[in-house]
Amino acid sequence: MTALAKRYWHALINQKKLFIYTFLWSFFLWITSPFLIILLKSVGRNWFGKRWLPPELTLDWYKWALTIANIPQVLSNTLIIAAIAVTISTLLALPTGWALGRRKVPAKEVLTSIILLPRMIPPIAYALGIAQIFYRLHLVDTHLGVALAHVAICAPYAILVLSSTFEGLDERVLEAAAVCGASQLRTFFHVTLPLVLPGILSSIIFTFTTSYNEFTLTLMTYGPHTITLPVRTYLAVGEGYWEVTSALSIILIIPSLFVLFMVQRQVQPEKLVGGFKGV
Amino acid sequence: MSHFTNKRQNLITFLLLSPGLAGFFGLFFYPMLVTLFRSLRPEGQTSGWTLGNYAAFLSDPDFRGIIWLTFFLAITSTFLSILLSVPLALLLRRKPVGHRLFRLTILVPITVPGLIGALGLLLFWGSRGWFNLLLLQVFRLKAPLTINYTLTGLVIFYVWHYFSYTAITTLSTLEGLDPAFEEAARVAGATPWQVLRYIVIPLIMPGILSGSVLTFMAAFGAFSIPLITGGNYRPLSVAIYKQIGIFIPARWSAASAMAMIMAALQVVFLIFYMRILRRPMA
Amino acid sequence: MKNKRRNNGRRFSYEVGRKGVVNHIEMPVKGCGDQVIGLTIQFFQGGRQMGNKVWKLLALTVVVAILVASCAPAPTPTPQVIVKKETQVVKETVVVPITPTPPPPPPTEITIVDTNSGANFQWYWQNIVIPSIQEQLGVKVNYVVGSESELIERMKAWEAGKGDVHLLFVKPEHIANMVQQGIPLVKLWPDLKDQIPNLTKCREDYLKLAQGVDIQGTGALYWRSQYTLIYNTEYVKNPPKSWKEFYERRAEWKGHIGWMRPDSKSGSGRSLPYSFLNAYVPLTDAQGKPIPLAELQEKPEFQDAVNKLKDFLTYCKIANEPTNMFEDFNAGDTWIAVYTMDYSLWSISQGTMPPTIAAAALSDGMPAGSDGYLAIPGNIPEPYKPVAMKVINYLLSDDQQIRLITTMWQYTGTEIWDKIPDVVWRKIPKWEEVEAYRVRLSNKEVTDWIKTEGPKVLLGK
DSSP, X not given: OHHHHXXXXXXXXXXXXXXXXXXXXXXXXXXXXXXXXXXXXXXXXXXXXXXXXXXXXXXXXXXXXXXXXXXXXXXHHHHHHHHHXXXXXXXXXXXXXXXXXXXXXXXXXXXXXXXXXXXXXXXXHHHHHHHHHHHHHTOTTSHXXXXXXXXXXXXXXXXXXXXXXXXXXXXXXXXXXXXXXXXXXXXXXXXXXXXXXXXXXHHHHHHHHHHHHOOHHHHHHOOTTOOOHHHHHHHHHHHSOHHHHHHXXXXXXXXXXXXXXXXXXXXXXXXXXXXXXXX | OHHXXXXXXXXXXXXXXXXXXXXXXXXXXXXXXXXXXXXXXXXXXXXXXXXXXXXXXXXXXXXXXXXXXXXXXHHHHHHHHHHHHHHHHHHHHTOOTTHHHHHHHXXXXXXXXHHHHHHHHHHHHSTTXXXXXXXXXXXXXXXXXXXXXXXXXXXXXXXXXXXXXXXXXXXXXXXXXXXXHHHHHHHTTOOHHHIIIIIIHHHHHHHHHHHHHHHHHHHHSOOXXXXXXXXXXXXXXXXXXXXXXXXXXXXXHHHHHHHHHHHHHHHHHHHHHHHHHHGGGO | OHHHHHHHHHHHHHHHHHHHHHHHHHHHHHHHHHHHHHHHHIIIIIHHHHTHHHHHHHHHHHHHHHHHHHHOSSOOOOHHHHHHHHHHHHHHHHHHHHSOSSOOOOOSEEEEEESSOOXXXXXXXXIIIHHHHHHHHOOEEEEEEXXXXXXXXXXXXXXXXXXXXXXXXXXXXXXHHHHHHXXXXXXXXXTTTTTSGGGGGBOHHHHHEETTEEOTTOOEEEEEOBEEEEEETTTOSSXXXXXXXXXXXXXXXXXOEEEEOTTOSSTHHHHHHHHHHHHHSOSBOTTSOBOOHHHHHHSHHHHHHHHHHHHHHTTEEEESSHHHHHHHHHHTSOOEEEEEHHHHHHHHHHTSSOTTEEEEOOTTOEEBOOOEEEEOBTTSXXXXXXXXXXXXXXXXXXXXXXXXXXXXXXXXXXXXXXXXOTHHHHHSOOXXXXXXXXXXXXXXXXXXHHHHHHHHHTTOO
């Protein structure tokens, strides 16, 4: 009797496990299979009708994508714009984040929420204004112009991340360093910087991915010399063969994965977490 | 003396704040003002004042449909994201085999360019995509389901793109939760369901809430996804873009008026959302 | 037991490493969310006591900003712009007097923006045309794909001599729009026919009128594109012979007729409804002059045709853009449609469309496709204009035009039918045949109406 009950119990437990893994794996497939399909589409030929896999494999679409899409140019545009946007927003955010995180600021919360407003209003609303201003200032279709538009959306993020990083800095550690006889410069380089660096890096990662993937503001300010990756994908989805668009997407997805991978390797993740939680 | 240093300190604070504020005013506030003024100008002119653009949009028979669609998509996808994120977080918290893979999977939709994801989704859910092949060949359905360019499809795509915010915050709040609470409850004789319902969920509510606000904001302002995958369904942002992307000459004033309405709606809804969702917590 | 513990141990260390990885993303997002909420609430609810000063300051800034914004409908130059202008002025005054006699060497690099080509022609431009321009003329061409609205918006903002797109390749509706918008384009015909001798090989009516709009000779005709009926022989054995027959037999292909949204980016959004309507009510008079829309709308036949079209569209699978329709073709969802011949033929040859696709013509009018017009913006620096003209002349040369029709099966812009090898006509119908049923979209009022009102009138419930 007990053995039977035990068996039923185990069956139930196993069922539960099965259920859990079905859920998790279908979630996994739901997220990733679009990319798998893109990959297959980009190497398949004559994939018509109801077939799971393409009948013929080819690399033609990659050749095609490379010639029509001007990949080196598109990539360099995207990276240059992202670099400018990251630099400007970090430069804006460092002092502001410091002030918000470390100094007495009257009505700090209100100020912070004002600075965060751009993330609460749909970007298209101010993208319209930015486009009109930039047309007048001839900033449209320049790397700086597109990057500046990105700053509108990147800077609030950077300020937020940095101010919470600086806030997490423990006064006592700095004091301890001073007590131990470290000069201000030494304290800065040997104590403060290592503590805040992870925060700065994560802010950079964030602004970078935001700028790299930004579409709305780019669409309103780009031109023939500043076509970025998302805009190119948009144009290709609208008027290209999807085989070619898929090849293009696979090529253009690599840098974003690569950058993330690099960052994961370079930055010690524990420190990043530490940077936020304080020491 | 102290008064002097105080003043000096204030000045330093202000100087430190100024780059961020300059960025805010130059790149957000001023553009918003330009949008606002443009929305009050007659179409194609740089002087004169009118409320005609607002009136035209508000009296447009499509207006209600567009607003309804925008809210429907944003709210449904936020709701579904929560429904997906909570069990996901509860399962991942147990650290099942391969959980780091699933954790990375959560991050995919927000790190990969959205348009590429949209292309893949269109291919996956298409009438000969894998989903329909599964239905036809494994579940023996007669005809494929139409998902792309339908409301259902759009909701699926929205959830795919924007659930990450909810999932990440839910998961990290859950992992920050002290297991002692649950143990105490379990010791006191609560069933797992009761623990979940009365202990865990209320405790992680702030995380769910903050994540779902991000999901809502992203879904409400979504532009690239409905632009590519929306078909005949056009939420506000796409309707705004069509004013300048299709009409020659571009209807900047009309677009601006719609954008101002959109911004106002979002702010109003956010307040509403906070009020409603914060109340049971207080 | 032992085994299990070891396993657990390994899993644990693994977690620490990975958890962090995830967390470095999580943390800020979480922070952001919490703070956004917290702050929003404070912002909306409790800001009053906290930030009186800040609010006053803010109010003041708002007032100042409003004053600034309202006082400045004209451009508000920033220091940057001023600096730019100064240096340019300096450059001119310095450069011009020092070297007056030898003219500066002509530019060797130009930018062309293409708002016309689909993926097949984007490939052709990049692989065939641009390299041969470089080889034959020594001019490096930056080829860029663009969109019409964005291009027009930018060209409007150009000051004289400041334009940085030196050559345009556009659709007839685009060039008509530009001319109507008063965007300066260089008048090529007949003023510059000595600089561009090959222009004389184009038919004059195409140079004079695009979409029924007098384009004042600003465009050079590079190609002529033609729509045709395409169908999948797997599903359609007996295709219709005319629009009227197509309409009568619409129930046979219910849900499988490909059609484009009237406001799609592709020209097919306009040309399909146009030729459908034109089959029932001529939209132009006997001389080819457009009939005003108001006059048409009073005719009961026109209303009837619109209703027929509306009804017909309920039998169609409406696609957003051509790519969507071609996906449907490949999936077997769409069996029959009207689309450009070149695109379909090229797709079959490349294996992006099933080989079972066949083409036919509807006798009561197949729309002209997006004929390709080359144009030179008026506001580009003067030295670039002769180079752009040289490029246009080269593109209209027999060699290039024959290449166009033999590689891409696209009808040439120039009238050189006797020079084209016979093999072409085994693949595509002769131009005389095409011309018999070709409907040029000469009534711009109607195409504009389709574009702006079409989604409501034709697709509405």
